[in-house]
Every structure is written in C-alpha cells, then in structure tokens.
Amino acid sequence: MSTTTAPKGGPAMKQTERIEAPMGGPGRGPMGGGMVGQKAMTFGPSAKRLVRRMAPERNRAYAVIALAVASVFLLAYGPRLLGHATDLIFGAFLAQQPVDFAAVRTTLLEVVAVYAAGSVLAWGQGYLLNDVVQSTVRRMRSDVEDKVNALPLEYFDKQPRGELMSRVTNDIDNISQTLQQTMSQLMTSLLTVVAVLAMMLWISPLLALIALVSVPVSMWVTSRIMKRSQGQFIAQWRRTGRLNAQIEESFSGHALVTVFGRRAEVERTFAEENEELYQASFKAQFVSGLIMPVMMFIGNLNYVVVAVVGGLRVAHGTLTLGEVQAFIQYSRQFMQPLTQVASMMNLLQSGVASAERVFELLDADEQVPDSTDVFPPAGRGEVRFEHVSFSYDPAEPLIEDLSLVASPGQTVAIVGPTGAGKTTLVNLVMRFYELDGGRITIDGTDITAMPRAALRGRIGMVLQDTWLFKGTIRDNIRYGRPDATEEEVLEAARATFVDRFVHSLPDGYDTLVDEDGDNLSAGERQLLTIARAFLADPALLILDEATSSVDTRTELLLQHAMAALRTDRTSFVIAHRLSTIRDADLILVMEDGRIVEQGNHDSLLASDGAYARLYQSQFAAAVA
Numbered sequence: 081m082s083t084t085t086a087p088k089g090g091p092a093m094k095q096t097e098r099i100e101a102p103m104g105g106p107g108r109g110p111m112g113g114g115m116v117g118q119k120a121m122t123f124g125p126s127a128k129r130l131v132r133r134m135a136p137e138r139n140r141a142y143a144v145i146a147l148a149v150a151s152v153f154l155l156a157y158g159p160r161l162l163g164h165a166t167d168l169i170f171g172a173f174l175a176q177q178p179v180d181f182a183a184v185r186t187t188l189l190e191v192v193a194v195y196a197a198g199s200v201l202a203w204g205q206g207y208l209l210n211d212v213v214q215s216t217v218r219r220m221r222s223d224v225e226d227k228v229n230a231l232p233l234e235y236f237d238k239q240p241r242g243e244l245m246s247r248v249t250n251d252i253d254n255i256s257q258t259l260q261q262t263m264s265q266l267m268t269s270l271l272t273v274v275a276v277l278a279m280m281l282w283i284s285p286l287l288a289l290i291a292l293v294s295v296p297v298s299m300w301v302t303s304r305i306m307k308r309s310q311g312q313f314i315a316q317w318r319r320t321g322r323l324n325a326q327i328e329e330s331f332s333g334h335a336l337v338t339v340f341g342r343r344a345e346v347e348r349t350f351a352e353e354n355e356e357l358y359q360a361s362f363k364a365q366f367v368s369g370l371i372m373p374v375m376m377f378i379g380n381l382n383y384v385v386v387a388v389v390g391g392l393r394v395a396h397g398t399l400t401l402g403e404v405q406a407f408i409q410y411s412r413q414f415m416q417p418l419t420q421v422a423s424m425m426n427l428l429q430s431g432v433a434s435a436e437r438v439f440e441l442l443d444a445d446e447q448v449p450d451s452t453d454v455f456p457p458a459g460r461g462e463v464r465f466e467h468v469s470f471s472y473d474p475a476e477p478l479i480e481d482l483s484l485v486a487s488p489g490q491t492v493a494i495v496g497p498t499g500a501g502k503t504t505l506v507n508l509v510m511r512f513y514e515l516d517g518g519r520i521t522i523d524g525t526d527i528t529a530m531p532r533a534a535l536r537g538r539i540g541m542v543l544q545d546t547w548l549f550k551g552t553i554r555d556n557i558r559y560g561r562p563d564a565t566e567e568e569v570l571e572a573a574r575a576t577f578v579d580r581f582v583h584s585l586p587d588g589y590d591t592l593v594d595e596d597g598d599n600l601s602a603g604e605r606q607l608l609t610i611a612r613a614f615l616a617d618p619a620l621l622i623l624d625e626a627t628s629s630v631d632t633r634t635e636l637l638l639q640h641a642m643a644a645l646r647t648d649r650t651s652f653v654i655a656h657r658l659s660t661i662r663d664a665d666l667i668l669v670m671e672d673g674r675i676v677e678q679g680n681h682d683s684l685l686a687s688d689g690a691y692a693r694l695y696q697s698q699f700a701a702a703v704a
Contacts, residue, residue: 126436163403209264240328242322250324283399284393291382298375305367305374313429315363317430365426450530459488461486469518491665493654500670538618538619539618539622548608550593554590560613665680666678677689
C-alpha cells in the first residue's frame with residue numbers, strides 16, 4: 081500500500097523544492113491574487129443550476145409543493161370568511177334586525193378551522209423542505225469531496241489553500257443557510273400572490289387591476305437594484321476567500337512570522353484584506369437593503385389607493401363593507417409576499433454568489449481518467465523512463481527526452497541543485513502529473529495503463545515535509561497498512577527507532593498526536609513517517625530527503641534501517657547531503673531537468689564532474 085505522507089486529495093510532494101511548479105505565480109497566495117476563474121456568472125443560470133441539484137429529491141419536492149398549495153389556499157380563503165362574518169353583523173345593523181350570532185359563530189369556527197388546517201400543512205411543508213435542502217447540501221458536499229480527489233495536483237499548485245477551504249466550507253454553508261431560509265418563504269410567497277390575486281379578482285376586478293399596477297413597478301425596481309448588488313456579493317465572497325487564505329498562511333507560519341519579525345507586516349496585510357472585505361460586504365448589504373424600504377413605500381401607496389377606491393365603491397353600493405374589508409386584507413397579503421421576496425434578494429444573491437464559486441470548483445478540469453480497471457500482477461520493480469518529456473509551462477520545457485533504467489532491487493539516488501527536477505522525476509513515477517511525451521513503465525507495464533490506485537499501492541513515499549493526522553501514534557504508523565497486527569506495528573517501530581522515543585511518552589503508542597504533530601519534534605515526526613513506510617512494505621520506495629529532519633546520531637541509526645527497508649525493492653532516494661547516498665547502486669546528477677552524470681559514488685568522484693564539485697563543496701563546508 082502506498083504510504084504517501086499527504087492527506088487524501090492533497091498534494092503528496094515536497095513543497096520546498098518545487099521551483100519547477102508554479103508555486104508563487106499569480107493566484108498562488110493571498111498576496112498574489114485570487115483564484116483562477118473569478119469572472120462572475122449571471123444570477124439566473126446559477127440559480128437554476130442550484131435548483132436542479134434538488135432533482136434527486138423530486139418526489140419530496142412535489143409533496144412540498146402540494147402541501148404549500150393547500151396551505152396557501154386555506155390561508156387565502158380565511159379573509160373571505162371573515163368578510164362574510166362582517167357582512168352578517170353590518171347587514172343586520174343596516175336592516176335594524178337582530179344579529180344572527182349562530183351564523184356568526186359558525187363562520188368564525190370555520191375561520192379557525194381553515195387557519196388551523198393551513199398552519200398544520202405549512203408545518204408539514206417546512207419539515208419536508210428542510211429534509212430536501214439538507215439532503216441536497218449533503219450531496220453537494222460529497223460531490224465537492226469527490227471532485228477534490230479527482231483534481232490533478234497542478235490544480236492545487238495554483239490555488240491558495242485557504243481560498244479552496246473557503247469554497248468547501250464557508251460557501252457551502254452559505255448555500256445551505258440561503259436555501260433553508262429562502263426556499264420555503266419564496267415558494268409560499270409566490271403561491272400566496274397567485275391565490276390572493278384570484279380572490280381579489282373574485283371580489284372586484286377593478287380593485288384587483290389597481291393592485292396589479294404595483295407589480296411591474298416593484299419588479300422593475302427590484303431588478304435594477306439586484307443588478308447593482310450582485311457584483312458586490314461576488315466580491316464579498318471572493319474577499320472572504322482571500323482573507324481566509326491570508327489567515328491560514330499566517331497562522332500556519334506563525335513561528336516564522338515571529339522569528340523574522342514580520343508580525344507588523346502580517347497585521348497590515350490582514351487589516352488591508354479585512355478592510356476590503358468590509359467595503360465589499362457593506363456595499364452588497366447596503367445596495368440590496370434598498371429593496372425592502374422601496375417595496376414598503378410602493379405597498380403603502382397601493383394600500384391607500386385601494387382603501388380610497390374601495391370606500392367609494394361601498395358608498396355607491398357596488399361592494400359590501402365585508403368585501404372591501406376582505407379586499408384590503410388581500411391587498412396587504414398581496415404586497416407582503418412581494419416585499420418578502422424583495423427582502424430575500426440579498427440572501428438569494430449571497431447564496432447564488434457562493435454557488436457560483438462552488439460550481440467553478442465542480443467544473444474544474446479533472447485528471448485524466450484511468451484507462452483500465454485491470455490491476456497488473458506485482459513484478460520485481462523495474463522502472464524505465466523512455467524518452468520522457470515534461471513541463472509545468474509549455475513555454476518553459478523542464479525535462480526533455482530523458483531515458484533511464486532502474487533495475488529491480490536497485491537503489492537510485494538523485495542529486496543536484498534545487499530546482500533541477502529531482503522531485504519532479506519521482507512525481508512523474510507516482511503519476512502526480514501527466515507526461516508531455518515518452519512513457520514510464522514499471523515491470524514492462526506503462527503506468528498510464530495502470531489504475532492510479534494500483535500504481536500508488538505499490539509505492540511507498542516518505543517526504544521531507546511530514547504529514548501526521550490527529551490520532552494515536554499507533555494509528556499513524558498503521559495508516560499505510562490498516563490491517564497490520566500489533567506485532568507488525570511494533571516491529572516497524574523498532575526497526576525505525578520509533579520505539580526508542582515512544583516509551584518516553586506518557587501514553588506510549590496510545591499517545592495522541594496533535595494536529596500537524598506539534599507535540600512531537602521534527603525528528604520524531606520524520607521517524608513516524610519512515611515507520612509507516614516500513615510497515616507498508618511497498619515494492620517501490622521513494623525517499624525524498626527522508627532523514628533531513630533528524631539529528632546526526634539518529635541519522636546514522638536510520639541509515640541501517642533504511643538499508644534494510646531498501647532490501648529487495650527498487651528505491652529512488654532524493655538527497656542533498658551526499659554522505660547519505662554513498663552506497664547507492666546508481667547516482668543520477670540532474671541539472672535543469674537533464675541527467676548530466678550517472679554512475680556510482682567512486683566512479684563519479686573519479687570523473688571529477690558535477691557530482692565531484694557538489695561533493696567537494698559540501699566537504700569543504702563541513703571542514704570550514
């Protein structure tokens with residue numbers, strides 16, 4: 081099983097020697113611009129796409145609509161019954177006859193029953209809609225997780241980690257809150273408009289026409305304000321992502337910030353990003369907040385006109401007082417949902433802005449799919465590079481026409497200056513990146529013809545940058561082979577000298593490792609990752625500066641353990657300290673993506689070339 085020391089879906093590679101990868105270009109960090117693809121989409125298509133994601137819940141959605149229709153109909157019918165009760169009382173008063181209180185009581189009981197039934201149906205609608213929304217958001221989170229695991233490593237090289245986390249967490253949470261708070265109210269409001277309009281037309285077409293005049297006015301005002309505010313909501317969530325990226329970067333590097341005295345600069349950058357977020361949020365909320373007072377003003381004007389015209393109609397005897405009373409109630413009910421919809425626009429625009437950012441992630445190009453599901457049988461571990469070409473940027477070739485053979489059981493050391501392409505070479509073996517030309521084979525099988533799981537399941541990888549998860553020391557060792565027995569875990573720990581320091585811990589192998597392993601020293605964390613690789617027992621081993629974080633005495637002990645670990649398996653060892661690879665079967669010296677020398681330690685020293693210069697410079701530095 082692969083013992084890659086990066087979390088699932090994350091870049092499993094050394095971050096300190098990747099000048100070949102576009103780490104510091106535009107869009108890389110909070111100082112370097114936003115994420116790729118920040119062009120704002122339009123509100124309508126994104127909203128429709130968000131609604132379409134509820135399709136798997138269509139049966140429950142239909143039930144929600146049915147309950148909403150029944151609830152709104154009953155609640156809309158209530159004022160008509162109240163108007164009838166008013167006519168019973170007022171009619172008796174005008175006719176100077178006793179009020180038929182039995183009829184009034186019956187009518188009022190009908191009103192109570194209608195409102196009670198409508199409320200129960202509304203509760204059922206809200207319950208089902210909550211289930212629909214949460215199921216949709218849960219599925220969206222799963223889709224995002226699957227997408228992250230399907231993205232190529234180069235995608236993560238171009239994205240600030242905090243910005244990506246903001247999309248996966250903050251934006252999806254905002255979508256959930258938006259759908260939860262607006263879907264039920266939006267549906268009920270629109271249905272109420274239809275039901276109330278039907279009742280108003282039933283009572284008085286003339287008054288209904290007057291009330292309808294406010295609709296196009298309201299829609300025009302709302303659309304004008306929405307166009308101005310939508311861009312501000314996009315900016316708000318973009319700024320949120322950038323601020324998260326800046327915070328994540330400064331917090332994860334807090335020690336370095338303190339050591340180099342850059343706290344003031346970090347605080348200044350935070351203040352600038354925070355101010356940008358404040359400005360974007362203020363503008364978004366202020367502009368969208370104009371909708372509500374404008375709608376209330378239009379609604380009040382409509383109420384006044386309806387009351388005046390209705391009073392005149394009663395005076396002329398064309399309408400009863402109860403009908404005008406009911407119509408005024410309907411007029412209020414007619415404008416109220418329109419006002420509610422308008423007041424929800426800021427939430428809707430905020431949610432759709434977040435949805436756009438999540439959709440950008442879901443629409444990102446995925447890695448090349450596996451060409452087969454067939455797992456080739458395990459071989460002896462021969463690795464061949466045949467005329468391999470690769471570049472991160474097509475305009476800047478890195479590796480061109482490289483060929484080499486690593487024989488089964490051979491230890492191949494790769495040395496060279498920073499940025500020469502050493503880590504890139506082993507990343508290509510792991511198929512973290514796709515080749516531009518040529519091919520790489522393992523035991524005669526092209527790695528592109530193997531499922532990635534099968535390929536990486538044969539490879540153990542230990543990086544200079546350790547990765548440990550929150551759990552016990554035992555669990556971290558067993559990560560590369562979950563089915564390992566207790567004795568096998570202990571054997572791996574003893575072989576890699578983890579057992580030496582574990583016994584000094586209060587809970588031994590049950591000691592909980594903090595997030596990022598902060599309660600262990602750098603050397604102890606490195607030992608744990610080496611024990612993890614030892615336990616996995618892979619056919620092909622990649623060691624990328626695996627002993628760089630341990631002290632000199634421990635490193636000497638580890639050399640013996642690493643020698644045992646490399647026995648009978650092909651190993652690639654990336655090293656800067658040449659003393660650690662003196663016994664390698666083959667040493668490759670790389671410069672600018674090319675192999676400029678190869679041989680064993682003695683032959684390369686005798687040739688007095690690039691390797692000899694590197695070795696002598698290190699020896700001179702050690703003597704000095």
